[in-house]
Amino acid sequence: MLDIFATDPEAKAAREEREQKREAATRPEWSFQFRSGKRVGRQPVSLRHWRITTPKLETAQALKELFGGTIGEAPNGDYALDTERDRIEVIVNASRIESKLIQWADGLPIHECDGSKFLSPEDDKGKPCGCPGLLDERKELAKQRRGPKPNIVVPVRLPQDEDLGQGKYTATAWSFAEDLPYTMRALSRIEGDALCVLRLEHVEYEVKGEKREFTKPVLDVVSSYNDAIAADPED
Template identity: 30%
Template structure:
């Protein structure tokens, strides 16, 4: 059983459930490839540029054309930090193995580490909606900026379960 508190609110867009747990790792269920949405987004003065991390998304006018992003994650991250490349845009839809009655949850993130993890997990999800178990971790991360200010955040990661 998960040790969690459930905060329910009703903003204008619908009911929102927020999980507050004291654990950093818990098992989840991914229901096929539709559980992961992986893309790259660059926002700027001229609007928003979207790519599918390797190719322009099918909905775009140039669908299927290579996006021009470098092949390695390190190069992509360096361009993004320099303001000349897109950032990850990741959505993970999951259910909690220990509390499936709570329904689906969405994790939205721009984490580079999660993008790399998701590209490893995605092929294992197959082409059908068959459930796959994985482990979601949310680690606390403390970073000191160049100005000496400590910033504390969360770093999500996902791995397939060892079953």
């Protein structure tokens, strides 16, 4: 087997440190993750119904009991449940939502900003990030892989079975980022946990007579979770 580090232990140590950072960035510990798309070969495909991935078979089986669907395998080796639901109730706490713009390379973030200032690395934190001011220009640079795109992490729990632990949905769609200020405004009116609906909205439109379509992820704020529990006649 090839071993290019055999005579250079310092290079090997540096490479292993980068690999640990890459794994930490890409494989955080979550019980499950909502997915609004998947890859077929190398082609990304939007989904009409939620896919939920998890490293544990028992979690996948419990999720199947709740939402139906079929269990398969995700590209990273996790279990993947392709549900029969385009909308699922979730519990969200606004204080735990993380939002930023990130550009990735080789599994590591090379540009992290809040849209106007760098968030990392530490030496650049707070400095102007250089992103264009116009939204369309930001989108075009991201499309060309020359600029960052949204990375919004929404931690969630399931009101149907809170014992399943903490999951998340990571939104990278610009439409979700554009909705976020209004979603956060609605969440700000609620103290503590909120009952929300995570849904996939199918959108069709025409460009020069050509039909196009896509799936838009949306987070709808319903009410305070405590109020929802209090109003449930089964409790």
